[in-house]
């Protein structure tokens with residue numbers, strides 16, 4: 001798409017945007033510095049790959065109301081631009097990064113808490129509010145979020161709900177998902193501005209589902225009504241070990257089936273060693289795997305299931321660590337990226353797999369790991385049964401140029417392991433759009449394509465993502481090209497780690 005403008009360095013003109021959108025000039029930015037800050041997310045992408053996309057936005061707009069968002073959408077045609085919905089940019093799949101240029105619509109000013117039901121059933125807030133802000137508000141009133149991402153201090157409601165995670169209608173899984181499922185199961189309503197400029201107020205689950213996990217390609221989420229829960233009567237946190245993959249699978253399957261397990265995750269001994277070497281919190285001397293669970297609910301169930309897990313750990317040859325260690329593990333749950341210091345770059349797979357296959361999946365991941373002196377480790381999260389989420393990580397250095405490029409092949413190789421065992425890759429955005437069918441399923445993918453046509457026929461919102469991997473040259477890179485290049489790079493993958 002061509003851009004109109006008399007701003008400097010390819011930027012649009014502030015006056016023109018102001019005239020068309022009626023946004024005050026202090027909420028329209030075209031400075032090169034600010035635009036550069038919005039030209040990437042957390043994904044480490046080498047310059048040779050970046051050259052195929054136009055990541056530089058022509059302006060950054062900060063609406064405060066739904067009406068302003070609708071006016072921005074209505075002006076896109078006159079501005080001859082596309083629009084990229086953005087939360088806090090905590091993703092790593094380029095979902096909120098321009099790939100064919102365009103204007104960033106930064107939603108973070110729409111962060112007010114609007115309404116709270118008297119019976120404590122739901123809370124309504126602007127899509128730009130952080131999960132942490134909403135949780136703090138609820139905490140003071142004796143309630144709590146049902147689910148949230150571990151990026152909660154920064155991530156916005158709209159950003160996580162739009163992120164594709166496990167697919168259209170479901171979205172991401174995070175803290176609370178073992179009990180409440182993915183975020184899509186925890187919504188009571190959405191307000192959305194579509195690519196046609198229409199404002200929709202959605203309260204039926206099947207209507208809401210059309211905008212969950214859609215990578216923001218069909219519309220802007222402007223307000224969110226979240227289902228909430230009462231603060232649990234009893235909470236116990238436990239940290240147990242399992243010496244091998246079979247014991248880990250048994251414990252993970254048990255956690256997934258228990259009524260009171262709210263959040264559970266695990267790490268292998270090499271990940272713990274990396275943490276220790278970086279001065280991060282990690283219990284010492286763990287062999288095999290460390291498993292954490294937060295059990296929440298009525299005191300009787302919590303206590304009985306806690307005892308069952310401890311007993312099972314003993315049967316598997318593991319042990320139970322002191323409760324203070326478990327509490328520290330809970331407090332650290334929001335900082336999974338701290339290990340990145342050991343990189344400086346971490347290459348991570350992210351996929352779901354049936355927990356009944358966990359031991360086999362872990363064995364395949366270990367066979368794929370580079371071994372030797374390379375830093376490598378596994379982080380896993382127990383999500384809604386029957387699945388588990390795995391993030392195998394190898395540490396690399398993006399300054400190593402072509403060697404680093406080759407090591408990116410690990411991402412595909414890890415995700416392929418999940419697929420071989422009946423799982424699927426996690427998240428689409430732009431970088432993983434080659435896997436859109438695998439993430440959404442065939443029917444979900446077809447539905448998302450139809451929704452794009454229905455709600456955004458002019459391809460104004462987040463073009464080139466979610467259902468395709470478009471380049472700056474106007475065409476979408478085909479799957480075979482991705483597979484071929486990953487195969488080629490894969491031959492040299494060990495050079496970069």
Ligand SMILES: Cc1cc2nc3c(=O)[nH]c(=O)nc-3n(C[C@H](O)[C@H](O)[C@H](O)COP(=O)(O)OP(=O)(O)OC[C@H]3O[C@@H](n4cnc5c(N)ncnc54)[C@H](O)[C@@H]3O)c2cc1C
Pocket residue numbers: 041042084085086087088089090091092094095096107127128148149150151154155156157158159160161162163165172173174175215216217219220221222334335336337429462
């Ligand atoms: C430390 C850390 C922990 C994480 N933990 C988790 C986790 O537990 N589970 C998980 O699934 N992910 C996790 N993530 C990934 C990421 O944080 C989440 O996807 C996150 O919620 C994105 O929120 P954001 O506000 O940063 O959105 P952004 O990254 O800005 O945007 C994400 C996508 O949403 C779209 N979007 C943003 N706002 C809107 C809107 N208002 N309307 C329509 N579309 C919109 C964007 O276009 C983009 O496609 C984690 C990331 C980090 C760095």
